[in-house]
Amino acid sequence: MRWHRQLPRTLVVSVVASVVVAGCAPGLAANPNFATDSGNSPQGQPQTSAQQAGPPPLEAPKNELQWQDCTSRVFSQAAVSPVTGVNLDCASYDADLDSLNGATGTISIGVVRATSTGTPRDAAPLVMTTGTDLPSSAQLPVWLSRTGGDILKTNPIVAVDRRGIGLSGDLDCRDSFERQEMMDQAQFESGDDPVANLSAIVQTATTNCTDTIAPGDSAYDNAHAAEDLEKLRSTWDxxxxxxxxxxxxxxxALAYAGSHPNKVARLVLDSPLPLGVAAEAAADQRVKGQQAALDAFAAQCVALACPLGPDPKGAVADLLSAARDDRGPGGVSVATLANAIVTSLAYPVGDRTAATNGLAGVLAAARSGDAGPINALVNRTESLRLTDGQFVNSCSDALNRPTPDRVRELVVEWGKVYPQFGTVAALSLVNCLNWPSGKQPGDPNDLKTPVLLLGVQNDPIVGNEGVAAVAATVINSGAPSRRVIWQGVGHGASVYTQCAVAPVVSYLSSGELPETDTYCPA
Known part of the structure; x- marks a missing residue:
C-alpha cells in the first residue's frame, strides 16, 4: 500500500459511487425530540417564526445550457444501472473565478440534468448539490435509482458539481506520494509525533495546490460555490x-440564501451544518456520528447474524487496532481503514440488510487474511471522497482551525472518548492547518422562503447536531421551518428513504411546509 514520490498525475476524472436506499413509511410526531442547544437533553422543541410574504416564483429557464446526452456515461461512472425512462444530459458554464475578491478569469462548472418521460417540459428545475462530500454528478444517478425519481414527475433535477470536483474538472495538485501519506496520516513515517509528521506532508501539498489554483487560491469556499449557483440562475434568466x-x-445552499435571499424560491437543507461551525466542532460532530453509525451497524449485524460473529463492534475494534499497530489487512493504515469503513456506512450498497452483510463480509474477509475486498473499498473511498478538489474545497471552508498543540491534545482526548475513530478524526484536522484562512459567509437575513430541514440520526459524515443549529439560523432569518429526521444510517435522508422524499415533493409543488415535523423509522 506504500507509494513512492512521483511527478504529478495528469488530470483524471474518476468518480465511483454506488449508493442505494431503504424506503420507509412516513411517521408523524407532534412533538419530536430534535437536537437543539436548549434543555439538558440533546434534543429540544422545534420553533418556527410567523409566516411572511411568499417566496419569489419558480420558472423554467429562459436560456438553456448546451446540453448533451450523457446517460450511459454518468450512470456507468456511478456504478449504477441506468433507470428506465430517465435521461441524463451534461453541460458546463463559465463562472467568474473570484468576483468576491476581484481576481479576474473564469472557471468551468459542470452540471447534469435529469428528466424522465413524465417530467413536464415547462417545469422549473430543482438545483441539487452535495458540495465537497462527493461529486453531485455521482450522487444524482444513485438518488435517481432509489427515491429521486419521484421528483422527476414534477421537476427536472440539475446537479451542480463544486469547483475542481467531478464534472467541474478534477483538480490535480498533489503528487501520489502526498496523497498516500495524507490518506495514511503519515502513520509509517519515523518519529513519535504524528502531528508533526503529517504537518510536513500537508505543508508541501498545500503549497502545491495553492500554486496550482492561483490566482484563485481564495476562491474555492462556500461563498464562491454560492456565486456559481447565482451564475447559473442569471444564465437561465x-x-x-x-x-x-x-x-x-x-x-x-445556505450561503446562497445569505447572499441572495430574494432569489430563493425553495430551500431544502439535508444533513446540514451551520456556516459558522468551527473546524474542531465540525470534526467532533462528525466523529460522534461515526461512532453512532458503527453502533447502529453492530446492532443490525447482531440481529442478522452477520459474518462478523456475535460481537461485530469488537471485531471492528480489533481490525482498527491491528492497523494502528502496522498490522492492518494488506498493510493499510488505521486512517485508510477507518475512512473505508466510514464510507461504507455513509454510502451503503444495497438495502439495509444487504449493506450490513456486505460491509460485515468485507471486514470478515480482512480478518481472515483476504485483503482484496477491503482494498476495493479503499479505492472506492479515495475516488469518492479524497480527491485533490475535495482537499482544496474542504480546507477553504474550514474555519477557526485549532493549533498543532490543540490537535495533539485532541489525539489523546478523542482517542479515549471515541475509541474506534477518535484518533483519526483528530489527526484529520491537520490537513487544513496550513491552508490560507477563509471568511464565513453571511447567514440569511430577512428570508421570505420557508425552509425544509432533513437529517439522519446516525450520519457518519456530519453527525446529527446540525439540523438544530441550522434551524436556529433559519429562525433568526425570519423564516419558518419544519424537520424530517430519518432514524437510519447514512448521509442524506432524501437519498436513503422514501419517507423523506414525500415531504420534499409536496414542498416543491406548493411552497408550503408540512404541518408537523416528521420521524422516519430506520
Whole structure:
C-alpha cells in the first residue's frame, strides 16, 4: 500500500459511487425530540417564526445550457444501472473565478440534468448539490435509482458539481506520494509525533495546490460555490432557484440564501451544518456520528447474524487496532481503514440488510487474511471522497482551525472518548492547518422562503447536531421551518428513504411546509 514520490498525475476524472436506499413509511410526531442547544437533553422543541410574504416564483429557464446526452456515461461512472425512462444530459458554464475578491478569469462548472418521460417540459428545475462530500454528478444517478425519481414527475433535477470536483474538472495538485501519506496520516513515517509528521506532508501539498489554483487560491469556499449557483440562475434568466443541498451542499445552499435571499424560491437543507461551525466542532460532530453509525451497524449485524460473529463492534475494534499497530489487512493504515469503513456506512450498497452483510463480509474477509475486498473499498473511498478538489474545497471552508498543540491534545482526548475513530478524526484536522484562512459567509437575513430541514440520526459524515443549529439560523432569518429526521444510517435522508422524499415533493409543488415535523423509522 506504500507509494513512492512521483511527478504529478495528469488530470483524471474518476468518480465511483454506488449508493442505494431503504424506503420507509412516513411517521408523524407532534412533538419530536430534535437536537437543539436548549434543555439538558440533546434534543429540544422545534420553533418556527410567523409566516411572511411568499417566496419569489419558480420558472423554467429562459436560456438553456448546451446540453448533451450523457446517460450511459454518468450512470456507468456511478456504478449504477441506468433507470428506465430517465435521461441524463451534461453541460458546463463559465463562472467568474473570484468576483468576491476581484481576481479576474473564469472557471468551468459542470452540471447534469435529469428528466424522465413524465417530467413536464415547462417545469422549473430543482438545483441539487452535495458540495465537497462527493461529486453531485455521482450522487444524482444513485438518488435517481432509489427515491429521486419521484421528483422527476414534477421537476427536472440539475446537479451542480463544486469547483475542481467531478464534472467541474478534477483538480490535480498533489503528487501520489502526498496523497498516500495524507490518506495514511503519515502513520509509517519515523518519529513519535504524528502531528508533526503529517504537518510536513500537508505543508508541501498545500503549497502545491495553492500554486496550482492561483490566482484563485481564495476562491474555492462556500461563498464562491454560492456565486456559481447565482451564475447559473442569471444564465437561465429566472427570478429564483429551488435548491436542495446535502451535507456540505446544504452549506452552499445556505450561503446562497445569505447572499441572495430574494432569489430563493425553495430551500431544502439535508444533513446540514451551520456556516459558522468551527473546524474542531465540525470534526467532533462528525466523529460522534461515526461512532453512532458503527453502533447502529453492530446492532443490525447482531440481529442478522452477520459474518462478523456475535460481537461485530469488537471485531471492528480489533481490525482498527491491528492497523494502528502496522498490522492492518494488506498493510493499510488505521486512517485508510477507518475512512473505508466510514464510507461504507455513509454510502451503503444495497438495502439495509444487504449493506450490513456486505460491509460485515468485507471486514470478515480482512480478518481472515483476504485483503482484496477491503482494498476495493479503499479505492472506492479515495475516488469518492479524497480527491485533490475535495482537499482544496474542504480546507477553504474550514474555519477557526485549532493549533498543532490543540490537535495533539485532541489525539489523546478523542482517542479515549471515541475509541474506534477518535484518533483519526483528530489527526484529520491537520490537513487544513496550513491552508490560507477563509471568511464565513453571511447567514440569511430577512428570508421570505420557508425552509425544509432533513437529517439522519446516525450520519457518519456530519453527525446529527446540525439540523438544530441550522434551524436556529433559519429562525433568526425570519423564516419558518419544519424537520424530517430519518432514524437510519447514512448521509442524506432524501437519498436513503422514501419517507423523506414525500415531504420534499409536496414542498416543491406548493411552497408550503408540512404541518408537523416528521420521524422516519430506520
Amino acid at each position: 429566472v427570478p429564483a432557484l429551488a435548491l436542495l443541498g446535502i451535507g456540505n451542499g446544504a452549506q452552499v
